Amino acid sequence: MFKESIEDDPMTIGHPQCSLPEIRQLKLLEIKGSRCAQLVANLTSIMEHVFLQNIQDEVSLGDFIKGFTSLPIFDSTRQAVVKIRWDKSHLLPGHDSERVMTTKTACDQLREIMDRVSLVDEEKFRFLIIGKAGCGKTTILNKVCGENVADKPSEFRGVHDIYKEMEFKDNRRMVVHDSEGFEAGHKREFQVVKRFIESRSRKKILHEQLHMIWYCLQTNSRPIQQSEKLFFASEHNVPVIAIFTKFDLFVQDQLQNIMECEEAEDIYDDEAATDSDLDSNEGSGQPFQVLEERAKLLASQKFEEHYKNVLMKMPHPPKAIVELSDLHNSTPKDSRLGSLIEATMEALTVTDKSMAKDNPRQRLGALFAKAQMAEVSPKISSSVHYGLPYEIYEKELQVPSPLFRRLLIEVWGSKWHVLTIMRIFQNCIEDHPETIGNNGSLSHPKVKKMTLRQRKVCRCVQLVADLILIMEQVFISELQTIDELELGAICKNYLSSRAHAYIFEELVNVDWRKFYNNTDPTRMITGRANAQLRRVLDSCRKHM
Numbered sequence: 001m002f003k004e005s006i007e008d009d010p011m012t013i014g015h016p017q018c019s020l021p022e023i024r025q026l027k028l029l030e031i032k033g034s035r036c037a038q039l040v041a042n043l044t045s046i047m048e049h050v051f052l053q054n055i056q057d058e059v060s061l062g063d064f065i066k067g068f069t070s071l072p073i074f075d076s077t078r079q080a081v082v083k084i085r086w087d088k089s090h091l092l093p094g095h096d097s098e099r100v101m102t103t104k105t106a107c108d109q110l111r112e113i114m115d116r117v118s119l120v121d122e123e124k125f126r127f128l129i130i131g132k133a134g135c136g137k138t139t140i141l142n143k144v145c146g147e148n149v150a151d152k153p154s155e156f157r158g159v160h161d162i163y164k165e166m167e168f169k170d171n172r173r174m175v176v177h178d179s180e181g182f183e184a185g186h187k188r189e190f191q192v193v194k195r196f197i198e199s200r201s202r203k204k205i206l207h208e209q210l211h212m213i214w215y216c217l218q219t220n221s222r223p224i225q226q227s228e229k230l231f232f233a234s235e236h237n238v239p240v241i242a243i244f245t246k247f248d249l250f251v252q253d254q255l256q257n258i259m260e261c262e263e264a265e266d267i268y269d270d271e272a273a274t275d276s277d278l279d280s281n282e283g284s285g286q287p288f289q290v291l292e293e294r295a296k297l298l299a300s301q302k303f304e305e306h307y308k309n310v311l312m313k314m315p316h317p318p319k320a321i322v323e324l325s326d327l328h329n330s331t332p333k334d335s336r337l338g339s340l341i342e343a344t345m346e347a348l349t350v351t352d353k354s355m356a357k358d359n360p361r362q363r364l365g366a367l368f369a370k371a372q373m374a375e376v377s378p379k380i381s382s383s384v385h386y387g388l389p390y391e392i393y394e395k396e397l398q399v400p401s402p403l404f405r406r407l408l409i410e411v412w413g414s415k416w417h418v419l420t421i422m423r424i425f426q427n428c429i430e431d432h433p434e435t436i437g438n439n440g441s442l443s444h445p446k447v448k449k450m451t452l453r454q455r456k457v458c459r460c461v462q463l464v465a466d467l468i469l470i471m472e473q474v475f476i477s478e479l480q481t482i483d484e485l486e487l488g489a490i491c492k493n494y495l496s497s498r499a500h501a502y503i504f505e506e507l508v509n510v511d512w513r514k515f516y517n518n519t520d521p522t523r524m525i526t527g528r529a530n531a532q533l534r535r536v537l538d539s540c541r542k543h544m
Helices: 002-007 028-053 058-070 072-081 104-116 137-145 187-201 226-231 247-272 275-280 288-312 338-348 360-371 377-387 402-410 418-430 439-443 445-449 452-477 484-495 498-508 526-543
Strands: 125-130 166-168 171-179 212-218 240-245 320-323
Touching (some): 002 028, 002 058, 028 104, 058 072, 072 104, 125 187, 137 212, 137 338, 171 187, 171 360, 187 226, 212 338, 240 288, 240 338, 288 320, 320 338, 338 377, 360 377, 377 402, 377 452, 377 526, 402 418, 402 452, 439 445, 452 484, 452 498, 452 526, 484 498
Parallel strands (some): 125 171, 125 212, 212 240
Antiparallel strands (some): 166 171
């Protein structure tokens, strides 16, 4: 399969039909070396995908390999390997021009390339955001996709730009299409949006498909318009979330109305009151906090009646309806977008039990969790998933191993190079004497009583938990400069924190025997620890 679809593909380096401009400048020896490196990198990426998705049937494997050359990683790998310099140090003794050896230098360069062009990192979450100017789309995109916007939504009605891909400088996992919607009676504009959605639905490759639609509406006194009714009267074959923005201003409007009514009633009462009434009643106004609660309740009732109920009665209602407030003050540490992120994750969850486990759409929830930059909780869940794959060999229990560790780190979308984080984590945490499995931890009576095998599993889970909590701190602190001393300080502070001590104590109290694979003693079913680790992390983050 690999030879037919990859090695013999006309776009592979060394094939007579490969017309990459950089290749024309290479000597024959360099072309051979680059071809060798490309094939090694391609095969490694394919096997990584097979391992992560647990592909076991020949048909699924064949389909993936056949489509591999159309993935961005194929081209980016090819572009990278031609830059490897196959100089004299790569020649065998005697300067045999027909033979080349991959020295440590070349291997190191290839490892760096593989780290940069990970197949997992090549996948992108693509969504369409619809909403009129001023409804808060740009703020939502800035918070969810990253502050540095490469191409902001247009200030004009943008159905003609709906095919344009909007990308973000600090978050290449997101691709956004923008439309400012359509006015009632403008069916042509609606058809442009509809045709775009249909065209993306027909795409075969996951990252080219449309995965989600966010329909933004500003919460105000106007009812649901004909344009919204037209959109939700049609089936789109893509999950839709209806987002009502500026809900806090809607509450303020209700508060203003209540206060005006209160003031009018006070004036009427004052005019009707006798002197004795005034002497016995210094003021009948309600406390401001009471008025605020009344305003919130009234806003919720009106929203339910005039917005939510109307949309949910449409022929094709949205998967969820969320209201958002105070978006400008949202940060990962204090997010105002939790309801939107949670609703999106739920809408992406596959409920069709007949869908194959290796179907690419099964990965959309995890892909969105990695791509979004607004909320911590989904990233923690994905980190647990990647850090503790369902089943691993006992000899791999020093994980996070390079593969699992890299995948876990990539979830957080850090500006830091993955290898840098892995090196500092190993120096500060993994090699620390008191980390479970190291000599210093044996002074703890419960660690001392563990068998070697139990200690390995416990160490594995501890390292995953430690790395997740450190990456959370890096994510929240939003470090702008790549300063290794600063990252090292985060790791050292974590070692002396209550969170680190809490994780240690919780994990050494677990009976790790239940994670053995009874049919294969060389394997551990670490996936069984996922739910338990999530509970420990949730409790730790809540109380520490």
